[in-house]
Amino acid sequence: MQYIRMTDFFKYEIKPFVLGAFLSRVMETTDKHGNKYFYAYTSFHSSKAVFKDDFDIKGYAEALAAKLDKLSGHYNWSVHSASDGGAQLRYYVLNDRSMPKTMFYKSLFAKTVSAEWALDDGINEAKKDFIRGFMELRGSIDTSRPLIAQDYFYDGRHELKKALILTDTMSVPIRYANFNARNLQPQFVSGENKRNAQFRMNLPYYAREIGFVNDYKAMIFRNAHGYRVDRVDGKGITYFDADLPRGDDNDMTFVRYLNFFTNNIYAKRLTPQAVKTLRAQLGFSDGDGNDDRATHNATLRSLFYDVSEDKCAICGATETFTNRATGRQHFEVHHVISFCNDATTDNIANLVKLCPTCHALLKKDRASKSDQTRAILKILHEHEEIFDYASSYLQIDDINDLAEKIQSMLG
Ligand SMILES: [Zn+2]
Incomplete structure (x- = not known):
C-alpha cells in the first residue's frame, strides 16, 4: 500500500x-x-x-x-x-x-x-x-x-x-x-x-x-x-470558454441555508424524536388530527422569513414598503407548488418570497397562462433548491414541463 x-x-x-x-x-x-x-x-x-x-x-x-x-x-x-x-x-x-x-x-x-x-x-x-x-x-x-x-x-x-x-x-x-x-x-x-x-x-x-x-x-x-x-x-x-452567469453577490441564500442547516437540521437528524421535533418546527402534520392549519402556516412562514432574503423571487425587487408589524420590507410568502391541502408541500423548500404584484400574478386565472409560466420558470431557474424540491416532488426533470405543470396547479 x-x-x-x-x-x-x-x-x-x-x-x-x-x-x-x-x-x-x-x-x-x-x-x-x-x-x-x-x-x-x-x-x-x-x-x-x-x-x-x-x-x-x-x-x-x-x-x-x-x-x-x-x-x-x-x-x-x-x-x-x-x-x-x-x-x-x-x-x-x-x-x-x-x-x-x-x-x-x-x-x-x-x-x-x-x-x-x-x-x-x-x-x-x-x-x-x-x-x-x-x-x-x-x-x-x-x-x-x-x-x-x-x-x-x-x-x-x-x-x-x-x-x-x-x-x-x-x-x-x-x-x-x-x-x-x-x-x-x-x-x-x-x-x-x-x-x-x-x-x-x-x-x-x-x-x-x-x-x-x-x-x-x-x-x-x-x-x-x-x-x-x-x-x-x-x-x-x-x-x-464558458459563459459566466450573472448573479447577485448580495444574495445570502447560501450562507443562510448553511446557518439554518447547522442550527436546525444537524443533530436533529439522528433519532425519531429529533425528526418529530424538526417536523413540528417546519409545520408538518404528524397525522394526529389536531393540527391547526393556520398555526402551521404561521410557524413555517416565520421560519422561512428568518432564512430567506427580502427579495422578490420573480422581479428581484428588494423594496416594497415597510411593514409596520415587522419593521422590514413587506413581502408575501408563496407556495411554489400550490398548497392544495397536501401537507407535504408545506415545506420550506417549496416557499419563495414575492412582492405583492408578482404574488397577484400567480393567483389562478389572474393572468395569462404564458405570463404565469414565464414567472414560474424564472423562479425555477434562479432557485436551485426550489427546482430540486419541485422536480423531486412532481417527478418531472425537464424545467419547462415542470413550469407548465406548476402553472396548471395554481390555486
Ligand atoms: Zn415581484
Missing part, C-alpha cells in the same frame, strides 16, 4: 490541493496488520454523456494518478478499481501519531486558513488548487443543469460550515456557491429516502475560472453542455 506517514506529512508543506481534498472529506481505514490510515479519494464512473469507446476509464486512471501526484507534491496516489467499472484513486496517510480524526481535520483546517497563499484578497493559483481538491475530486458533473455537486458529509459540528471556506477564504464569489439541504425534503423527513445534503458550485464558473483536473470530467462537461475547450495549462488543467 502506498502511503505517507503522518509524521512526514506534517513535517513538510502540505500542498493546497491535498488540503482541499481532505477538507472535503476525510476517510478512515485499518489494514490487516491493524495500522490505521486516513485517506482522501476521488472516483469517476462511466457517464451517458461520453460514448464508451471514446474514453478508456481504466487506462486513464494511472495517468490521472500521476497528475494528482504532481499537484500533491508526493508520489502517493494509488489506483483502486470501483465495483461499477469506474476507477477510484486514494491518497493514504498512515496515522503513526494515533491522531483522532477530528484533530486531523482541525489541523488541516488551521493550516489552510493561516497559509500565506490563502491571505490574498483575490483568487490565485494555490487557491484554485485547493478548490480543485475540494470540489472536483468528489464532485459529479450534472449533465442537465450547470452544477458540479458533491454530497456534503460532516463528522461533527466543526465541519458543518466547511463550504464557507470556499467563499470566505478561497475567494469563490458567493453567487456561484449553492447548498441543497435535501434533508428538508419530505422524502427525507418521512424516512423514505435519506439522501445527503449537497454542496454545489456553478459549473460554467468552475470550467472557466478553476479548470478541470480530470480529463474525463472535462469531457462529460464538454459533451453535456456544449462549451469549447479554451486551453490546457502546463499542469494538465482544462479550461473552457
Whole structure:
C-alpha cells in the first residue's frame, strides 16, 4: 500500500490541493496488520454523456494518478478499481501519531486558513488548487443543469460550515456557491429516502475560472453542455470558454441555508424524536388530527422569513414598503407548488418570497397562462433548491414541463 506517514506529512508543506481534498472529506481505514490510515479519494464512473469507446476509464486512471501526484507534491496516489467499472484513486496517510480524526481535520483546517497563499484578497493559483481538491475530486458533473455537486458529509459540528471556506477564504464569489439541504425534503423527513445534503458550485464558473483536473470530467462537461475547450495549462488543467452567469453577490441564500442547516437540521437528524421535533418546527402534520392549519402556516412562514432574503423571487425587487408589524420590507410568502391541502408541500423548500404584484400574478386565472409560466420558470431557474424540491416532488426533470405543470396547479 502506498502511503505517507503522518509524521512526514506534517513535517513538510502540505500542498493546497491535498488540503482541499481532505477538507472535503476525510476517510478512515485499518489494514490487516491493524495500522490505521486516513485517506482522501476521488472516483469517476462511466457517464451517458461520453460514448464508451471514446474514453478508456481504466487506462486513464494511472495517468490521472500521476497528475494528482504532481499537484500533491508526493508520489502517493494509488489506483483502486470501483465495483461499477469506474476507477477510484486514494491518497493514504498512515496515522503513526494515533491522531483522532477530528484533530486531523482541525489541523488541516488551521493550516489552510493561516497559509500565506490563502491571505490574498483575490483568487490565485494555490487557491484554485485547493478548490480543485475540494470540489472536483468528489464532485459529479450534472449533465442537465450547470452544477458540479458533491454530497456534503460532516463528522461533527466543526465541519458543518466547511463550504464557507470556499467563499470566505478561497475567494469563490458567493453567487456561484449553492447548498441543497435535501434533508428538508419530505422524502427525507418521512424516512423514505435519506439522501445527503449537497454542496454545489456553478459549473460554467468552475470550467472557466478553476479548470478541470480530470480529463474525463472535462469531457462529460464538454459533451453535456456544449462549451469549447479554451486551453490546457502546463499542469494538465482544462479550461473552457464558458459563459459566466450573472448573479447577485448580495444574495445570502447560501450562507443562510448553511446557518439554518447547522442550527436546525444537524443533530436533529439522528433519532425519531429529533425528526418529530424538526417536523413540528417546519409545520408538518404528524397525522394526529389536531393540527391547526393556520398555526402551521404561521410557524413555517416565520421560519422561512428568518432564512430567506427580502427579495422578490420573480422581479428581484428588494423594496416594497415597510411593514409596520415587522419593521422590514413587506413581502408575501408563496407556495411554489400550490398548497392544495397536501401537507407535504408545506415545506420550506417549496416557499419563495414575492412582492405583492408578482404574488397577484400567480393567483389562478389572474393572468395569462404564458405570463404565469414565464414567472414560474424564472423562479425555477434562479432557485436551485426550489427546482430540486419541485422536480423531486412532481417527478418531472425537464424545467419547462415542470413550469407548465406548476402553472396548471395554481390555486
Ligand atoms: Zn415581484
